[in-house]
Amino acid sequence: MTTKRTNARSRNNSQPWQQTMCILCGTNCGIEVQIEERSITRVRGDKAHPVSEGYLCQKAARIDYYQNHLRRLKHPLKRNADGEFEPIDWDTAISEIAAKLVQLRDTYGGHSVGYFGGGGQGNHLAGPHAAALRAAIGTPYYYNSLAQEKTGDFWVNGRLFGRQTCHVTEGIHESDYVLLIGTNPWQAHGFPQARKVIREFAKDPNRTLVVIDPRRTKTAEMADVHIPVKPGMDAFLMMAMLAIIVQEGLEDQAFLSAHTVGYDALRELLQGIDVSAYCQQAAVDETVIRTVTRDFAAAEKACTRHDLGVEMSLHSTLNTYLEKLLFLLTGNFGREGTNNLHTQFMPLIGHSRDPEEGGNTTKVTGMREISKMYPPNILPHEIDTDHPDRIRAMIVDSANPINSAADTQAYCKAFDMLELCVVIDVAMTETAERADYILPAPTQYEKWEATFFTLGFPDNHFYARKPVLEPEGNTLPEPEIYRRLLVAMGEIPNRFPALEAAAKAHRFAPRTGAFPLAIQGALRANPKWNKYMAVILYATLGKALPQGAASLGVVWGATQFYARRYRKQVERAGYSGSGHMLAEDLFNRILETPTAVKISTHTYEETWELVKHPEQKIHLVIPELILEIRDLETERQQEVTSAYPFILAAGERRDYNANQIVRHPEWRKVDEDGALRIHPEDAAEAGVVDGGQALCESQTGSIEVTVAFDDAQARGFVSLPHGHGIEYPNLETEEMELHGPRINMLTSAEHCDPIAKTPYHKYVPVKVTPVEARLAVAGD
Numbered sequence: 185m186t187t188k189r190t191n192a193r194s195r196n197n198s199q200p201w202q203q204t205m206c207i208l209c210g211t212n213c214g215i216e217v218q219i220e221e222r223s224i225t226r227v228r229g230d231k232a233h234p235v236s237e238g239y240l241c242q243k244a245a246r247i248d249y250y251q252n253h254l255r256r257l258k259h260p261l262k263r264n265a266d267g268e269f270e271p272i273d274w275d276t277a278i279s280e281i282a283a284k285l286v287q288l289r290d291t292y293g294g295h296s297v298g299y300f301g302g303g304g305q306g307n308h309l310a311g312p313h314a315a316a317l318r319a320a321i322g323t324p325y326y327y328n329s330l331a332q333e334k335t336g337d338f339w340v341n342g343r344l345f346g347r348q349t350c351h352v353t354e355g356i357h358e359s360d361y362v363l364l365i366g367t368n369p370w371q372a373h374g375f376p377q378a379r380k381v382i383r384e385f386a387k388d389p390n391r392t393l394v395v396i397d398p399r400r401t402k403t404a405e406m407a408d409v410h411i412p413v414k415p416g417m418d419a420f421l422m423m424a425m426l427a428i429i430v431q432e433g434l435e436d437q438a439f440l441s442a443h444t445v446g447y448d449a450l451r452e453l454l455q456g457i458d459v460s461a462y463c464q465q466a467a468v469d470e471t472v473i474r475t476v477t478r479d480f481a482a483a484e485k486a487c488t489r490h491d492l493g494v495e496m497s498l499h500s501t502l503n504t505y506l507e508k509l510l511f512l513l514t515g516n517f518g519r520e521g522t523n524n525l526h527t528q529f530m531p532l533i534g535h536s537r538d539p540e541e542g543g544n545t546t547k548v549t550g551m552r553e554i555s556k557m558y559p560p561n562i563l564p565h566e567i568d569t570d571h572p573d574r575i576r577a578m579i580v581d582s583a584n585p586i587n588s589a590a591d592t593q594a595y596c597k598a599f600d601m602l603e604l605c606v607v608i609d610v611a612m613t614e615t616a617e618r619a620d621y622i623l624p625a626p627t628q629y630e631k632w633e634a635t636f637f638t639l640g641f642p643d644n645h646f647y648a649r650k651p652v653l654e655p656e657g658n659t660l661p662e663p664e665i666y667r668r669l670l671v672a673m674g675e676i677p678n679r680f681p682a683l684e685a686a687a688k689a690h691r692f693a694p695r696t697g698a699f700p701l702a703i704q705g706a707l708r709a710n711p712k713w714n715k716y717m718a719v720i721l722y723a724t725l726g727k728a729l730p731q732g733a734a735s736l737g738v739v740w741g742a743t744q745f746y747a748r749r750y751r752k753q754v755e756r757a758g759y760s761g762s763g764h765m766l767a768e769d770l771f772n773r774i775l776e777t778p779t780a781v782k783i784s785t786h787t788y789e790e791t792w793e794l795v796k797h798p799e800q801k802i803h804l805v806i807p808e809l810i811l812e813i814r815d816l817e818t819e820r821q822q823e824v825t826s827a828y829p830f831i832l833a834a835g836e837r838r839d840y841n842a843n844q845i846v847r848h849p850e851w852r853k854v855d856e857d858g859a860l861r862i863h864p865e866d867a868a869e870a871g872v873v874d875g876g877q878a879l880c881e882s883q884t885g886s887i888e889v890t891v892a893f894d895d896a897q898a899r900g901f902v903s904l905p906h907g908h909g910i911e912y913p914n915l916e917t918e919e920m921e922l923h924g925p926r927i928n929m930l931t932s933a934e935h936c937d938p939i940a941k942t943p944y945h946k947y948v949p950v951k952v953t954p955v956e957a958r959l960a961v962a963g964d
Contacts, residue, residue, distance in 0.1 A: 199218040199219060199220055199225070199226075200218070201216040201217070201218060201228075202216065202217055202218075202219065202652045203215075203216055203230050203232070203233075203649075203778040203779050204216070204217055204629060204649050204650075204652050205306065205635075205647055205649050206240070206243070206244040206247065206306075207247075207250070207304070207305055207306025207307070207628050207845070208243045208244060208247070208250075208305060208306075208842040208845065208846075209243075209305055209372070209373050209374075209842065210305050210373075210374070210635070210637045211236070211373040211374065211375070211376060211378070211637075212305070212306060212635050212637060212647070213229065213230075213233065213235075213236035213239055213240055213241075213244065213376075214229065214230030214232070214233025214235070214236045214238075214647070214779050214780060215227055215228065215229060215230050215240065215244055215247075216228050216229070216230045217247075217629075217652055219652060219653060222251075222252065222653060222656070223248055223251075223252055224247055224248040224251055224252075224629070224652075225248070227240075227244055227245045227246075227247055228240070230779055232778075232779050233647075233779045233780055234645060234779070234780055234781070234782060235376045235640070235645055235780055236376055236377060237377070239376070239377040239379075239380060241373070241379065242839060242840075242853075243839075243840065243842060246840075246851045246853075249846050249848040249850065249851030250627070250628075250845060250846045250847075250848075250851075251627055251629055251653070252848075253611070253847050253848035253912075254848075254912070254913055254915075255611045255612045255613075255847045255848075255912065255913075256610065256611055256612075256627075256656070256657075257609060257610060257611060257612055257616070257622060257624035257625075257657075257659070258624055258656055258657025258658060258659060259271050259624060259657055259658045260272050260273065260274055260277045260621070260622065260623055260624060260658070261621070261622040261624075262277060262280075262620065262621050262622075263619065263620050263621075269622065272621075274658070274660065274668070277621055277623065278665075278668045278669060278672050279672055280621070281604070281606055281621055281669065281672075282669050282672030282673045283672075284577070284603075284604050285297060285321055285577065285604070285669070285673065286673055286674075288576055288577050288603070288604070289321050289322060292572075292573070292576060293322070293573070294321045294322025294323040294324075295322075295323055295324070295325065295547055295573060295575070296323075296573070296574070296575060296576045296577065297321045297323045297325070297575065297576070297577045297578070297579070298323065298325040298327060298563065298566070298567075298575040298577070298578050298579070299314065299317075299318050299323065299325060299326050299327065299578070299579045299580075299581070300327040300328065300560070300563070300578060300579070300580045300581070300583050300585055301314075301327075301328055301580050301581035301582045301583030301608075302314050302326070302328055302581055302582065302583075303581075303582050303635075304329075304582050304583075304843065304845055305635065305842075305843070305845070306628050306633060306635055307582060307628045307633050307635070307662075308530065308532070308633075308634060308635050308636045309632070309633055309634050309662070309663065309735045309736075309738070309739075310581055310582065310608075310625075310662035310663065310666075311532075311636070312530070312718035312738045313662060313663040313666040313667070313718050313719050313722060313738070314579075314581055314662070314666055315718065316666060316670060316715065316716040316717075316718050316719045317579070317666045317669055317670060319715035319716065320669075320670055320673055320675045320715075320716070324544050324553065324556075324558075325546070325558055325566075325575065326556060326557050326558060327557065327558050327559070327560050327563055327585075328557060328560075328583065329560075329583070329588065329843075330532065330533065330555075330557060331554070331555075331557035331558055331559045331560060332559060332560045332561070332588075332589060332590075332942065332943065333492055333495055333496060333942065334495065335554040335555055335557060335559060335940045335942065336495060336500050336501030336504055336554075336937055336939060336940035336942050337495060337501075337504040338351075338533060338554055338555040339501060339554050339555075339939060339940060340501060340504045340505045340508065340806065340809075342535065342555075343803060343806045344505075344508060344512075344802050344803060344804070344806070345525065345794075345795050345796060345797065345802060346795060346796030346797035346798075346803075347535045347796040348533065348534070348535045348536060348554065348555045349528060349531065349533055349534060349535050349555070349796075350525050350794060350795065350796060351525065351526060351528070351533075351639070352508065352523050352524070352525060353523070353524055353525070353526045353639050353640070353641050354375065354487040354488065354489045354522075354523050354524075355485070355487055355519075355520055355521040355522055355523070355524065355641075356375055356381060356487060356489065357375075357376075357377075357381060358485060358520050358521035359391070359483075359485050359486060359487045359521040359522070360390070360391050360392070360483045360484055360485045360486060360521060361391070361392045361394075361479060361480055361483035361485070361486040361487075362385070362391075362392070362393050362394065362486070362487055362488070362489065363394050363396065363476075363480060363486075363487075363488040363489070363510065364393070364394065364395045364396065364397075364403065364407075364488075364489050364490075365396045365418065365422070365488060365489070365490040365493070365494055365503075365507055366396065366397065366418060366490050366491055366492065366493025366494035366495070366497065366503070366946075367397075367403075367489055367490060367491030367492075367493055368397065368399075368401040368402070368403045368404075368491075368493075368837060369381075369382065369403055369489075370382060370401065370402040370403040370406070371401070371402065371403075371837040371838060371839070372491060372492075372837045374489065374491060375489070382403060382406050383406070385406070385407075385408070386406045386407075392408045392409070392479065392483070393406070393407040393408050393409075394407060394408065394409040394410075394411065394476055394480075395407040395409070395410050395411070396411045396413050396418070396421065397410070397411075397412070397413070397493060398412055398413055398414065398415045398833075398898045398901050399412075399833075399896055399897055399898060399901065399903065400412070400896040401896070409472065409476055411468055411472065411473070411476070412467075412468070412898055413466050413467065413468055414465075414466055414467035414468075414898075415497070415831045415833070415898065415900075415901050415946070415947060416497050416498035416499075416831065416944075416946075416947045417465055417466040417467065417498075418466070418493075418494045418497060418498075418499070418503050419498070419499035419502050419503055419506060419816060420462045420463075420465040420466040420816065421462070421463070421466040421468055421473070422503070422506035422507060422509075422510065423454075423457055423462050423506060423813065423816065424457070424459045424462035424463050424466065424468075424470075424473055425473060425476075425477045425480075425510060426454050426457075426506065426509055426510065426513065427454045427455075427457035427459050427462070428459055428473070428474055428477040428478070429454075429477060429481055429510075429513050429514065430450075430451050430454040430455055430513070431454070431455060431457075431459070432478070434477070434478060434481035434482075434514065435447075435451075435481075435513045435514065435515075436513070436514055436515025438515070439515030439517075440512075440513070440515070443517075443518070443792070443801055443802060444512065444801055444802045444803070444804050445799075445801050445802070445803055445804065445805075446803055446804040446805035447513075447804055449805050449810075450509075450513075450804050450805060453810065453813065453814075459473075459474075462816075480510070480514065481514045483516075484521075485516070485519065485520060485521025485522055486511070486514065486516045486521070486522065487511060487516055487521065487522050487523045488507050488508075488510050488511050488516075488523065490503070490504065490507045492835070492945070492946065493833075493946055494507065494946075495942060496835070496942060496943060496944060496945040496946045496947075497944055497946040497947045498944060498947050499812070499937075500936075500937035500940065500942045500944070501809065501937050501939045501940050501942070502809050502812050502813070505806060505809045508523075509804070511523045512802060512804065517791070517802075518788055518789075518791040518792060519788050520788055524641045524642075524788070524791045525641070525791055525794040525795065526638070526639055526640060526641040526644060526794070527638070527641075527644055527746075527750060527753075527784060527786070527794065528636070528638060529636065529638040529644065529646050529742060529746055529783055530634070530636040530638070530646075530738075530739070530742045531636070532636045532637075533555035533556065533557070534555055534556035535555065535556070536552070536553040536554055536555055536556055538552065539552050546558060546562060546566055547566070547571065547573035547574070548565060548566045548569055548571045548573065548574055548575075549562045549565050549566060551941060554940060559936075559940060559941035559942065560585055560589040560590070561589070561590055561933045561936050561941040561942070561943050562933070562941055563575070563585070563589070563595070563598065564591065564594040564595055564597070564598035564933060565933070567598035567599070567601055567602065568594070568597055568598040568601055575602075576602065576603045576604070577602055577603055577604035577605065577606075578599070578602055578604070578605050578606070579606045579608070580605070580606070580607045580608070580609075580615055580616075580619070581607075581608040581609070581662065582608065582609060582610075582625075582662075583609075583615070584609075584613040584614055584615045584616075584844040585615055586599065586613070586614040586615040586617075586618065587613070587614045587615070587844055587909055587910070587926060587928060588843065588844055588906075588928065589928060590928055590931040590932060590933045590935075590936070590943040590945070591884060591928060591931055591932055591933040592885075592926060592928040592929050593884070593885060593929065594933055595928075596618070599615070599618045600618065602620075604620055604621075605618060605619045605620050605621075606619060606620065606621045606622075606623065607619040607621070607622050607623070608622075608623045608624075608625055608662060608665060609622070609624070609625065610624065610625055610626070610627045610628075610659075611847050613844065613847075614909075614910075614911060623660070623665055624657065624658070624659045624660075625659055625660065625661060625662050625665070626651075626655040626656070626659045626660075626661055627653070627656075629651060629652050629653050630651050630653045630654065630655045630656065630659075631651050631655065631661045631735065632648065632649070632650055632651060632661075632732070632733050632734075632735045632736055633648075633649055633735075634646070634647060634648045634649065634736075634739065635647070638783070641786060641791075642785055642786040642787065642788060643757070643782050643784070643785050643786075644782070644783050644784045644785075644786075645780045645781060645782050645783060646774060646780065646781060646783045647779065647780035647781070648733075648736055648739055648774050648775065649778075650731060650733070650778070651732075661735060663718075663719065663722045663726075663734070663735045663738075664722075664734075666719055667719050667722060667723055670716060670719055675712075675716065676713065676716055676719065676720065676723075679723075680706070680720065680723060680724050682702060682706070683699070683702055683703065683706055683720070683724040683725075684723075684724050684727055684728070686698045686699045686701075686702035686703075686724075687699050687702075687724045687725040687727065687728040688727075688728045690725070690728070691725075691728045691729070694764075694765065694768045695765060697763075697764060699724075699725060700744070700764060703720075706720075717738075717741065718737075718738040718741070721737030721738050721740065721741050722734050722735060722737045722738065723737075724737070725737040725740055729775065730775075733775060736774075736775060739771065739774060740767075740771050743767040743768075743770045743771040743774070744764065744767045746767070746770070746783065746784070747759075747764075747766045747767035747770055748767070750784050750786075751766060753784040753785055753786050753790070754766060754770055754783065754784050756784070756785040756786075757782045757783060757784050757785045758782070759773070770783060808939065827951060828881075828882065828883070828949035828950055828951050829900065829951060830862075830866070830900055830901070830902045830949070830950050830951065830952055831900060831901050831902070831947055831948065831949060831950075832880070832882070832902050832903065832904065832930065832947075832948040832949070832950045833901070833902070833903040833904070833945070833946045833947075833948075834903075834904055834906075834927040834928070834930060834931055834945045834946070834948050835904070835905070835906035835927060835945050835946070836861070836903040836904065836905050836906070837905070837906070838855055838858075838905045839852075839853070839854055839855065840852035840853055840854060840855060841855075841858070841905045841906055841907035841908065842907050843906065843907050844907060844910065845907075846907070847910055847912060848912065849910065849912050849923040849924075855892075855905070856923075856924075857889075857890040857923075857924055858889075858890075858904060858905045858907075858908035858909075858924035858925050859889065859890040859891060859892035860878060860880055860889040860890065860891055860892065860902055860903070860904055860925070860952065861892050861893075861894040861896075861897050861902060861903045861904075862891060862892070862893065862894065862897060862902045862952065863893075863894065863895060863897040863898070863899050863901075864893045864894075864895060865899065866897075866899055866900065866902070867891065867893055870952045870953065870954075871953070871954050872891045872952060872953070872954050873891065873954070874891060874892065874893040875890065875891065875892070876890075876891050876954065876955075877889070877890060877891070877954070877955040878890075878891050878952050878953060878954055878955060879952070879953050879954075879955055880902075880904070880925075880930065880950050880951075880952055881930075881950060881951050881952075881953070882930040882931070882932070882948055882949065882950045883932065883949070884929070884930055884931060884932045885929040885930055886929070886930070887925050887926055887927070887929050887930060888955060889904065889925050891952075902950070902952065904925050904927050905924070905925075905927075906927065907924075908923060908924025908925050908926070908927070909922065909923075909924055909925055909926025909927065909928075909929075910922075910923050910924065911923075927945075930948055930950060931943055931945060931948055935947075935948070
């Protein structure tokens, strides 16, 4: 066991409170922290934050375990001929990496280099600057966690609403009736002040919360109705609900006529569904399903929300389609308390054409690009091959795919075949251990940062947060790392004297427009600089910004586009100025405000301006998914063989897990081992005991786990948390120890959605046996 940290922490309340943000989930609540000797000693909710309003869960209180631990990276490292890491200076590291990237690009093409990462839940400013490096290399290969979880949903949005950048949000706070499908916001959050909202529903007899989840989660316990759907059968359940809507005439005919196309074909399909048979397939009570469906359709303001429970289960992409049809057929869209679209201030995703329209595909597996991203599931296949167009080098930024992507064994084998692997991170991760070069960045509390999760409607907010600590060691912020690489590759000059001068003049007298005019002139003279704009803004306007806020140069650029595109909505949020001065007012408010700021206010009628089909109507029919729906008629429930009698949810959210970002194991107050949760009756049949050790084995691999009895688990359904399987040194022996289950030793890249290649992490067939029994067999 790792010994406890001995550094004493004062409870001296004289330390000033500094405003910042929690980085452990995408809700990004505002927090205030006290600092003493580089330690975050106290944390509380920031009441001034206009979205979270002081709300906080238990995870943020122990954020210092992210900031301070023994695996922090503080100096650049290079792997030597003996396979060991040794220090290297920045100039040499940048020069050698740039030379190798140029050599690979010029010899094999830009597609020989892949990129993975670009930010976690709290650090997205690296992303636009990394895009400039990808442009210099000429690679389209952008892999990240969004593409492991969400691209099926993005693809569906593109078909329904016209662009994959159209993204649905939900008006849960104002809604009368909410369906939560495959999500546990008590732990996963996903919308502001989630626990407070759940409590409000529980107390209000006039509002209804319905949870569809195999497990009796905390959210399910507080809901009005819990529907314990059989694992992997969500598509059958939602099809039954849609069929009830059509067969009982519960659809909103006026809405469908005015705002959609294709309903007649969809109605004909749903008229033929056997509701009783589909409910039986999903192992749910038909009477309950009919009641819930009728009440949802009759509610004045209703909405749905789904998450990874259906996105990473059987029929992943289809599930996201069916969930949207539930609110669309009932007309619960474009009004208060219903589902809506929202704007993107700093786009996290783009739009990709389908292959038949000339869209990009990978060279080896032929996988389509979705939202300008590729799924991590295919990456080992793109590397581990003798194909002449294989990926030969990887740049990994703020990600740990060795642990977090499906099939750890395949990832380890593939990464060991690379000719170059560069990792940019704040900590020595399992992926960094396999790198050729490690480039250290400051933590998220040591630099200016922001997230691009601007998911609000009708009000949208953005938060650029300043550092609360000085950088430690010889680190560089990611935008500077990418700038230096572009310079070393010969793509941009080291300095931009004219633009730097114009930037200073602009900050002093923005009405003259000196900097925008200078940028336009520079781009006319150097057209290729367009693709490096984020880095150029960092290197020019960034230098003129106060408090070392150079990384916000790209935010200034975003305000120019946003204020031009959504002028009346930005003005409605309280900004003013003619021409470009509206954007300047918005940018200065972002720069000067120590917490989140409102950036725009839409009306509900303006939702339709965000629908991107030419006629601004929703296209209900997606032919590929209609075919999958028809296949449900003949699909038999997958038989779980006696060799693998349990279905594992690999990656459950619990009290103290947060992806791979917190490396110190002692941050977990409970569930330190990341136990396998199993129903006591299943445990008895498997011969495992509460608190004992067991072997969890799939067709891909096996891991040893601690067992925890939990009668909230459905029979035949077990779960393990994500964010474990981390190596950390024992303070007494200095030897590395593995903490918790490395769940992707059990998952397979082949077990995935056919359209988006999303892995079925929530549906992994496994067997569970006591360790003692396995040892006895081995001894025989």
